Amino acid sequence: MRKAYVAAGLAVALVAGLLAASRFIGTPVSSLQLAPRDLVRSVVATGRVEAPHRVELGAQMVASVVAVPVAEGQSVRAGEILIQLEADELSAAAREADLAVAQAQARLRQLQEVQRPVSGQAQRQAQATLDNARAQLQRQEDLFRRGYIGQAALDEARKAVALADAQLSAAQRQHDTTLAGGSDEAMATTALAQARAGAEAARARLQHATVTAPVAGTIIKRDVEPGDVVQPGKTLLVLSPSGETQLIVQFDEKNLGLLVVGQPALASADAFPDQRFAAEVISISPGVDVQRGSVEVKLRVPQPPAYLRQNMTVSVDVEVARRPHVLAVPLELVHEAEGRSPWVWVIEGGRTRQQAIQLGLRGGGQVEVTQGLRAGDEVTAGPAREGARVRASGASS
Structure with missing residues (x-):
């Protein structure tokens, strides 16, 4: 029994010692040491691949189809025969x-x-x-x-x-x-x-009995077979001309004020999400789609990758703002970020201190700090009390 009392006393003493040590040494916390960096804000939306225009081809007379020597997805040259009608x-x-x-x-x-x-x-x-x-x-x-x-x-x-x-x-x-x-x-x-x-x-x-390709391009739709009797005015083939590739993207109308012609973007096809390619905003629709609450934006793809196909679904990340060499902190470390008086926990002299800040550009989960912090300052998520002694394991931002 006496040994049990001694063991209990030692355990209490050990816990008390650890508590005292933690107060003296400080609670270990993760921290972030601030350094200037480039901050980019972007808006993201999905869209589709589309040529600047499409050519719908059909017959100009009533006749039977003799041959259709092309298939969907096939590339054709200008002047190449696409449909041959009966012409005796x-x-x-x-x-x-x-x-x-x-x-x-x-x-x-x-x-x-x-x-x-x-x-x-x-x-x-x-x-x-x-x-x-x-x-x-x-x-x-x-x-x-x-x-x-x-x-x-x-x-x-x-x-x-x-x-x-x-x-x-x-x-x-x-x-x-x-x-x-x-x-x-x-x-x-x-x-x-x-x-x-x-x-x-x-x-x-x-x-007129021979339908040829007016320009070089790719057949993206075929709706005719040999033996069909065709009528004028009916679309039989759809040709996507070779040349510039565009992305047609619907952005939420709340981002309309951020979008400007000429802004750079990065895009990726849903079928190849790890392969991103450059694009550029070339047109912003003057109207808003009432049903979807979106605005149509067209982007030019200067060098489309070989795997890109018509009507592919793409994700587009448009760079709408950039700040070079600014101080930025993760948005998750900012308290009252949406209020009038945002603040962060700063580690100073081994203790936490609440520091008021002013915010600027936001992007990629980061927010620019325009006032209140300097390069080299360390910020942390807590503990959530003023003057707490902490032991930081800092990392540069």
Whole structure:
């Protein structure tokens, strides 16, 4: 029994000694020694990958689909065939139109190479006939004055001149129609132009049977199969053009005042969360989505990673503010951080002291201290009483 009392006394003495020692040495606490650092504030939201624009492709006529040589996700070159429609009738119409052009060209050549020289020769013959008739009339008039012929013969000679003159006028008018600017040539030229226009229209209709890629890009949607009968106005393929990649992100409208065009950002696809890539704010919607309480922001991706795909879900972290070389403390160490008089526990001379501070920029769980602390100060979470002796195990911020 005596030994038990002695052991109990020793235990009490040991506890008392430990308590006394703790008061003298101090309670061990974790602390943070402040040093200047860069503080960044960012806002985070989710969105999707999207090209600046998409091209919806379809047919311009009613026809059956012969072939669709592309698949979703396939990259295509500008001008590459995407859909081939049935075009036998259109091909025949194009050949017929080409023949009409050849016929009109032959008609114009015939006018220039045959009819024009022939009409010119006819005009010269008519002129010679008129000259001969006029000479004959002069001889008849001379004979009439001498009394060798009568009035009837003279009248016949005069009629011959009038007839030859009329024939020359007709030959001249006929020849004029074959010259440049003449009616026959104008008609032949017009017929050729009409035939060529018809051929162009026929070739254009034939081209409509082949749907090609207007620009290089990636097929992101295919809604057509061989054998389908397609109608004008229906979207059959959606093409995402190559080039700039954008992120379309919905930010909470409370962050609207923080966002500015040109701000840098880091993004990551949900499928590859550990691989982050750079982006930049290029557009902020002037309106707010009433249903979601959000504002649409577009970001440019200068160097999109190879794994990025259209409509991928992405997380975006936009840097909205930065303070270089400031003092910052973890927000969890600040008391009354949302009130008018925030403060922290500071270790000074081995004891805790309540220190009033003023706060600035917040970001990443840290808050800037604009007044009340200096570089080298140590802050701690407690114990929660003024003047408590502590033993700090400090770490630099």
